[in-house]
Amino acid sequence: MLDIRTLREQPDLAKSRLASRNADYSQTIDAILAIDADRRASETRLQGLQSERNRLSKEIGKLRAQKQDSAALEAEVKSLADEMQALTEKSNALSDEQTALLLVLPNFPQPAVPVGKEAADNPEIRIHGEKPSIANPKDHVALAEALGLIDPDRAVKISGSGFSVYMGQGAKLERALLNFLLDLHTRDHGYTEVSPPFVVKRDCMVGTGQLPKFEEDMYGIDGGGLFLVPTAEVPVTNLHREEIVNAAQFPIKYAAYTPCFRREAGSAGRETRGLIRMHQFDKIELVKICAPEQSASELEALTSDAERVLQALGLHYRVIELCTGDMGFGAAKTYDIEVWAPGQNAYLEVSSCTNFEDFQARRMNLRFKGEDGKNRFCHTLNGSGTALARLYVAILENGQQPDGSIHIPAALQPYFGASKISK
RNA sequence: GGUGAGGUGGCUGAGUGGUCGAAAGCAGCGCUUUGCUAAAGCGCCGUAGUCCAAAAGGCUACCGAGGGUUCGAAUCCCUCCCUCACCGCCA
Structure with missing residues (x-):
């Protein structure tokens, strides 16, 4: 499996290194990069929501410890649930998709390997x-x-x-x-x-x-x-x-x-x-x-x-x-x-x-x-x-x-x- | 195949709903002191993802795996996997 970071940071280099194999992988690489960008955006958003949920839940704990009403905060956390659920599913799906594509990408030939077809x-x-x-x-x-x-x-x-x-x-x-x-x-x-x-x-x-x-x-x-x-x-x-x-x-x-x-x-x-x-x-x-x-x-x-x-x-x-x-x-x-x-x-x-x-x-x-x-x-x-x-x-x-x-x-x-x- | 017990960081091992990524000890790394073939004290010490141009830093996830309950799960529930013990079977 190739390193996603290499593909992300040097996509043209990656494409050229695979070009000497007998198939064109540039479309696969482009697809991986598009999924990767989408995945990371989803994860970033999700992590922000998780962070907010964690913060509010701790507040709730404190309020309850002091026998104070926490219903408003609980409702606020609950309101985050739908989007979090959707983002979790999306992130997981994209991650699976990305891995599946990475697994069918062949290795880079070493630079000194003779170029040829058969x-x-x-x-x-x-x-x-x-x-x-x-x-x-x-x-x-x-x-x-x-x-x-x-x-x-x-x-x-x-x-x-x-x-x-x-x-x-x-x-x-x-x-x-x-x-x-x-x-x-x-x-x-x-x-x-x-x-x-x-x-x-x-x-x-x-x-x-x-x-x-x-x-x-x-x-x-x-x-x-x-x-x-x-x-x-x-x-x-x-x-x-x-x-x-x-x-x-x-x-x-x-x-x-x-x-x-x-x-x-x-x-x-x-x-x-x-x-x-x-x-x-x-x-x-x-x-x-x-x-x-x-x-x-x-x-x-x-x-x-x-x-x-x-x-x-x-x-x-x-x-x-x-x-x-x-x-x-x-x-x-x-x-x-x-x-x-x-x-x-x-x-x-x-x-x-x-x-x-x-x-x-x-x-x-x-x-x-x-x-x-x-x-x-x-x-x-x-x-x-x-x-x-x-x-x-x-x-x-x-x-x-x-x-x-x-x-x-x-x-x-x-x-x-x-x-x-x-x- | 049956019954029972159990799976927590490199290792040992605490932790049964909130400030726990997780006590403590061991191992490892750094510093200090005393000196002698070591000891003591102090500090650091998991992995991965993500944000940021990068560093610094922040955030998220991970306590066998996957689901569920909950405002919140190492902790409760379900399924599965594995380990150990005994029984059964067997080359």
Whole structure:
């Protein structure tokens, strides 16, 4: 959520900073400012009446204490009631309206973020390793089915399209990856492991920015009061919502595994083959909470931590920076990490590392006490470390051998218990 | 799920209709004094909104949340949430 004061004091600057996103928000900002002015006028008037009421009520108390007649004053206070009631309702309605609009306004991209409209405009920041030379690479679906690692048909039978079932060695590979990733980040990168609920309240979804704007992409349950988590970002970042955290703990670093549930509404037919885009997938998420001054360098470190996953597994990847038009709703700056998948002849996004600055913190009222004693909003960041299904795709497609077996990267072998998968 | 108790400022905890944003203690900050690894005294010490060009300052709201009664609500009434204890059920 953007600061209403910024919008009020520098509306033109605010409009220009949002102009590079792929929608025009100037009308929304104008609407917010009109509501804000109306709201404040109503509140000022109301507060004047409240003040008058309070003053008269104290007079009444004094008169009664002295056994004197207070009927005239009581009538005067009563005469204020109708206008006070009307102003209270108006102020509340305007306040709700203002908040509702503020919640659908995206974050400002950082000034240095490259301006662009779509994915093709995202600059490549760095590239690691090289594409392996594999003659006539098979794709992961063919490889996995041949080895019995997944069972797509039965997944559809029990849950519908967009779900997967891992079987036998396939299931064990998934479990090995989870343990490998959590160990890597907690042991080598200093993250604290968190195992959160997979269901969260609506307020949490608003806090991290999934709601109210993207409800159609979420799985709501219990009449809309609870949601299946679309990413561990939601429960983990919200752990400290409505808190004033101790700045001495900064940067707070959490690593969490959860399954991720996404409707993927509107993306039917896109990248739907195999494990690449699903309604449920596993992911290790890295979350950081820090002071504003730290967030820029923490984003670089976070991205580096996620890259280490691919380096350790010997996978070729590249890092791109998202342009203004391609960045997520709450993002101020985002790096995507894309791993090479020979069977797809394409790079697959396996991690998205984002600095949200104070956008989420303001929504969830997450603060710390500054050195001057004032409460300030924290900065929040998160990044996948990494998504599992696409990493799984990369391991199968990069590890495929001419005999149909799959080579398991050395770093993963202690977790998997074997150096290859074969029939 | 049942019964009972309870939710007050960073913490403990008083307060059952009026001058209570709220006693007191602890913690924190500042000053003073004496000195020695601390003590005493004094002062300050919640959050948010709003008014003012800004500062200073004023005003309003907030005692789990939301409604209601009243001239006036931390205090009375209703609904809900949460915590604790015991019982029931259960992986």
